[in-house]
Amino acid sequence: MLLDITRQKQVEDALRRSEERYRTLIELMDQGFCVIEMLYDEQGRPVDFRYLEGNPAFVKQSGLDNAIGKTIRSFVPDHDQHWFDLYDQVVKTGEPVRYENEAVAMERWFEVFAARLGGPGSRLLTVLFSDISERKRSEQQLRQLADNLSEMDRRKTEFLATLAHELRNPLAPIRNGLQIMRLAADKPATVARVRDVMERQVNQMVHLVNDLLDVARITRGQIELKLERADLKTIIASAVETSMPLIEASHHQLQVTLDEQPLPLEADPTRLAQVLGNLLNNAAKYTPAGGHIALRAIRDGNEALIEVQDSGVGIPAESLATVFDMFTQVGQNMGRAQGGLGIGLSLVRRLAELHGGSATAASPGAGLGSTFTVRLPLLEAEAEAPAAPALPxxxxxxxxxxxxxxxxxxxxxxxxxxxxxxxxxxxxxxHDGAQALEMAPQFLPDVIFLDIGLPGMNGYEVARALRRIPAGASVVLVALTGWGAENDRSQSSAAGFDHHLTKPANLLAIGELLATLSTPKTPTDHD
Known part of the structure; x- marks a missing residue:
């Protein structure tokens, strides 16, 4: 008997080639593929599954090695129940499902496509999956970045509005004072009183601008400390003296307690006085009139511990972690503080860290006052050097x-x-570079105070031009600029400047600079 089985062989061959194609496809794809068998407890609840097959990408995508024939619980005992419930649903309904969720115990996120293998009653599933943990982390980072940018934009908007407000405040009494001085020129007492008001307001504006410049310099890493051996008690005295007008204006009581032991530091006295002054000013601003402020400085091991405690508005627990962040005070307690841009505490922390120390804040809660603590490394005490003789x-x-x-x-x-x-x-x-170059040969100055930000030729270009003419070859050039970082000073020095003063230049500093210069040229020398 002869049977023609050509068709059967063709079908078997086609099926074999189809299986090879799909197996090759599954083995080559980047996604993990596996066949699992669902396992149930005595009550019929899904509690585990066993891996029956897997492709080469299975290990990479799941992180499980040698898993075939083993259960997921043997690798991850605390595997999330939602995965078993999902697969049980597919087994019972026969409807494929696409799912994206976290496997907390595996510390991974997965995107999964699961389908039942076989008809009703089958407990087998085919699962195609990818590890999307990196994508989820990136999405989380992007969301966090967007939230941070939104918060920064909100703070920036509030800060600009507050800055405009803070700058307008002193402008009004200055303008009014000018009008009063013009109308009351023949009344010296009135003019003197108005002049004092204007001086206080100008100092307030200078303080605001200096804080802004300091923040910019620290943010760019351009601030340089002028370290020297200094006594913390002397620095505290300077800070207290500076802050007393604000403290007294609010009728606060200030108690200062200093350690009897010496408190020597390697520090920039000016910057450290700024730190302590900001803390005292902050306490005065955020304490209702007639409050109590205590300043304490003691030796704590190898560190100086400085505390400024007040009976003021306090700090809510949720705000303690961010109180030193930039602009955090803007928009908060606006009716309970006496102005400010919310950058003082940020400067406190950053300057303390530049000194090798730290700054922290504590408060029992809103309305219960606050305590700010600064720690700074101490130097070994040494015998005091004899005081330098006073200049005649x-x-x-x-x-x-x-x-x-x-x-x-x-x-x-x-x-x-x-x-x-x-x-x-x-x-x-x-008032410009060309006029200065024209005037120098006629006036023959000994010293030139030269602004950097001039129209047309800037101050650097004018300085180079002056050094090329006889009238400017030996003149003392002093740069006036709003930037005082080390690289700014290097740039002015390279242009031919002898000295560098930061605006607004302190008149005492100008006087001291001129006093240190050599004797000016005589009229004969000029001629």
């Missing part, structure tokens, strides 16, 4: 110079020249 009065007065002031801000140039005139120096004023 004749040396302190200093010589008189011919001074050329170059600044495009007319008021700034004229007022600086007026002060120099009152100090006994002869002055001329120029």
């Amino acid at each position: 009065a004749s040396a302190a007065s200093g010589p008189q110079f011919r001074v050329l002031v170059v600044d495009d801000n007319v008021d700034a140039a004229e007022t600086l020249a007026a002060v120099l005139d009152m100090m006994g120096h002869a002055t001329h004023v120029a």
Whole structure:
């Protein structure tokens, strides 16, 4: 008997080739593939599953090695129940499901496609899955970044509004004071009282601008400490003296307690006084009138511990972690504080860290006051050096110079020249680089105060041009600029400047600088 089985062989061959194609496809794909068998307890609840087959990508996507023939519970005893419930649903309904969720115990996220293998009653599933943990982490980071950007934008908007408010506050009494001085020129007592008001307001504006510049310098890593051996008690005395007007204006009681032992530091006295002054000012601003402020400085092992405690508005527990962040005070307690941009505490922490120390805050809660603590490393105590002899009065007065002031801000140039005139120096004023270069050969100055931000030729270009002409070859060039970081000073030095002053230049600093210069050229020398 002969049977023609050609068709049967063709079908078997086609089926074999189809199986090979699909097996090759499954083995080559990047997604994990496995066949699992669902396992149930005596009550018929899904509690585990066993791996029956898997492709090469299974290990990479699941993190499970040698899993075939073993259950998931043998690898991950605390595997999340929602995975068993999902697979049980597919087994019972026969409806495939696409699922994305976290396997907490495996510390991974998976995207899964599961389908029943076989008809009703089968407990076998085919599962195609991918590890999407990295994608989920990236999404979380992006969400966090978006939230941070939104918060930063909110703070920036509030900060700009507060900055405008804080700058307008002193402008009003300054403008009113000018009008009063004009109308009451023949009343010296009134003029003196108004002048004091204007001076306080100008100092407030200078303080605001200096804080802003300090934040910018620290953020860019351009602030440089002028470290020296210093006594913490002396620095505290300076900070207290600076803050007393604000403390007294609010009728606060200030108690200062200092350790009897020496508290020597390697520190920048100016910056450290700024830290303590900001803490005292912060306590004064956020404490209702007639409150109590306590400043304590003691030795704690190898560290100096400084505490500023107040009876003020306090800090809610949820805000303690962010109280030193930039602008956190903006928009908060606006009716209970006496102004401020919310950057003082950020400067406290950053300057303390630059000194190798730390700054922390504590509070029992809103309305219960707060305590700010600064820790700084101490130096070993040493015998005090004898005090330097005082300079004679004749040396302190200093010589008189011919001074050329170059600044495009007319008021700034004229007022600086007026002060120099009152100090006994002869002055001329120029308002741009070309005018300065034209005036120098005629006036033959000994010293030139030169603004960097000039229109047309900037101060660096003017300095280089001055050094190329006889009248400017040996003149003392002093840079005036709003930037005082080390690289700014290096740039001015490279342009030919001898000294670098940060705006607004302190008149005492200008006087001290001129007093240190050599004797000016005589009229014969000028001729």
